[in-house]
Amino acid sequence: MSNKPEKFIDENGLRLDGRRVDEMRPMTMEIGVLSRADGSCYLEWGKNKVLAGVFGPRELHPRRMQRANVALIRYRYNMAAFSVEDRARPGPNRRSTEISKVSSEAFTPVIMTELYPSAVIDVLAEVLQADAGTRTAAINAATIALAEAGIPMKSLIAACAIGKVDGQLVVDLNKDEDNYGEADLPIAFTQDGDITLLQMDGNLTQDELKEAIGMAQKACEQIFELQREVLLNRFGKPDEIEQLAEETEPEPEVEFDEETTDEEVASELQEDEEEAPSEEDIPEEENDDDVDEELGGEKDEQ
Amino acid sequence: MGRKIVIPGQFLSDDEKYAGMGTYVKNGKVYSLLYGILNDKNKLTVVPFSGKYIPSRRDLIIGTVILITPSNWIFEIGSPYDGLLHVSEYPRRVESSKMRSIMDVGDSAILRIKDVNTNMKVELTLRERGLGPINDGRIIEIMPMKVPRVIGHSGSMISMLTKETNCEIFIGQNGRIWIKGKDGDMDDLAKAIDLIVRESHVPGLTEKVFQFLENRRDVERELEPDGSLENELDAQTVDKNEEMPDETSRKIDMLLDTADD
Structure with a gap:
């Protein structure tokens, strides 16, 4: 059965797929691919294909799972039956349950769960095609999906696996390296360099572990750069973004305006049947004043 | 330099007194919490592109x-x-x-x-x-973040929509909009709101939506030429009179837009 290659790294220092030891597989991401999800991302990383969707914050059922002060992050890592060469038995299993748990914990420190007490944020990561490193790929996609869903996060998360083959540490294992290598070490980082996930399969010495963490951090820097690019270029290239900066106004004052506007509109509903009372004039006057002030202010600036 | 897109965890300022909505402070420095637009007029605030409505008192x-x-x-x-x-x-x-x-x-x-x-x-x-x-009319659902866009600066957009479509409009803070009017008018209004949501980042949006509604009305006029020419002329003059305050609000809008640059 063993398809174990004789050598993982050739005499030129290149790996089976032609990469250098510190080189990641090419990664592409697409944001907003699911119309019914609040946030979504499709990610390809070498031969890995992962789809992540975020739903919520929304009401959590069953209620006994609710946390009174914080939102629950319910992460579901799932491998499609067709994602591997031999059909995977559908449904959760020991491995996917474990990955779901640790991935959820990878996001818990950065998501502001205290803003949504007793709610749930559902993160669904679906592996469509697997080629080693799917949990890290899923985490990278989930970060983008969470950002798109407008979930408040202190940092993005990036994850990458470090492995050991032929006694040498390598970045981002592929399938053969994962199956027949000596160690597999997936790590997730925040932008500050804090580790939010670390697992290890196989054996590494203390020094190797330290070196591996350094290598993973370097790789994650590259992933952050890619994630940043995807998010910032979502509405066009940076030069067009200047235009986009015109958007959105809600400062406290403006919000106040809106409120009064709403009240006016609400009272308009009844105006046909009832006479407008005198209180109604007050917000209107205030509104006008604000307009004048704003105009005056803007003109001064010019 | 105005406003720009920011991502969660992005460094915004060294001075924590600028920290506003959608940001957090760590070690005296301000970072973004959200994926959205940075607004640095007084304090640094980040307005997200999307998100759920979170109820707050008096809404x-x-x-x-x-x-x-x-x-x-x-x-x-x-x-x-x-x-x-x-x-x-x-x-x-x-x-x-x-x-x-x-x-x-x-x-x-x-x-x-x-x-x-x-x-x-x-x-x-x-x-x-x-x-x-x-009991009547329709309810349209939009993202709650887009509510300020549909209302416009000091209500310029909503008053223009009300005038142009002859519909009653109520905008809930949770992104649900109730409209009531003639069926055709409500169709137009629904399309206009859709346009606002899709192009909410385009400068001079009120003007654009106004043009959109104008064009639609022209098309309708061509389709049903039963109204006599005089009636149409009458309607137009009345329209013009009514538009006056509206025109002003649009000017205000454009002024604000240019001032933002």
Whole structure:
């Protein structure tokens, strides 16, 4: 059965797929691919294909799972039956349950769960095609999906696996390296360099572990750069973004305006049947004043 | 330099006194919490591109009844938390058995949020003028972040929409919009709102939506040439008179837009 290659790294220092030891597989991401999800991302990383969707914050059922002060992050890592060469038995299993748990914990420190007490944020990561490193790929996609869903996060998360083959540490294992290598070490980082996930399969010495963490951090820097690019270029290239900066106004004052506007509109509903009372004039006057002030202010600036 | 897109965890400032909504402070430095647009007029605030409506006290919203208990109507309000309307918050005294005849499951209403407690229990009220069940018109749902866009600077967009489509409009803070008018007008308005949501980042949006509605009306006029020419001329002059305050608000809008640069 063993398809174990004789050598993982050739005499030129290149790996089976032609990469250098510190080189990641090419990664592409697409944001907003699911119309019914609040946030979504499709990610390809070498031969890995992962789809992540975020739903919520929304009401959590069953209620006994609710946390009174914080939102629950319910992460579901799932491998499609067709994602591997031999059909995977559908449904959760020991491995996917474990990955779901640790991935959820990878996001818990950065998501502001205290803003949504007793709610749930559902993160669904679906592996469509697997080629080693799917949990890290899923985490990278989930970060983008969470950002798109407008979930408040202190940092993005990036994850990458470090492995050991032929006694040498390598970045981002592929399938053969994962199956027949000596160690597999997936790590997730925040932008500050804090580790939010670390697992290890196989054996590494203390020094190797330290070196591996350094290598993973370097790789994650590259992933952050890619994630940043995807998010910032979502509405066009940076030069067009200047235009986009015109958007959105809600400062406290403006919000106040809106409120009064709403009240006016609400009272308009009844105006046909009832006479407008005198209180109604007050917000209107205030509104006008604000307009004048704003105009005056803007003109001064010019 | 104005406003730009920021991502979660992005460094914004060295001075923590600039920290506003959508940011957090760590070691005296300000970072973004959200993926959205940075606004640095007074404080640094980040307005997200999307997100769920989070109820807050005094908000006016539109909700739909999902459950009736002996003393409460429970409303779905487009947020992770449901709203409770106690029978005593209905303007009249209501017998428990008559609750269904006033508002049944699936009915919608314009509501005020009376209070939200720390467990996010949302209490609603109808005891106020302008609130009540919705029996006609349509409800359109948009992202709650886009609500300020549909209202416009000091209400310029909403007043233009009201004038141009002859529809009544109510915008709930939870992103639900109730409109009432002639069927054709409501179709136009729905399309206009869709345009606002899709192109909310384009400068001079009010002008663009105005043109859009104008064009649609022209098309309709060509389609049904039964109205005599005189009537049409009359209508146009009346229109012009009515548009005056509207024109001003659009000018204000454009001024604000250019000032933002």
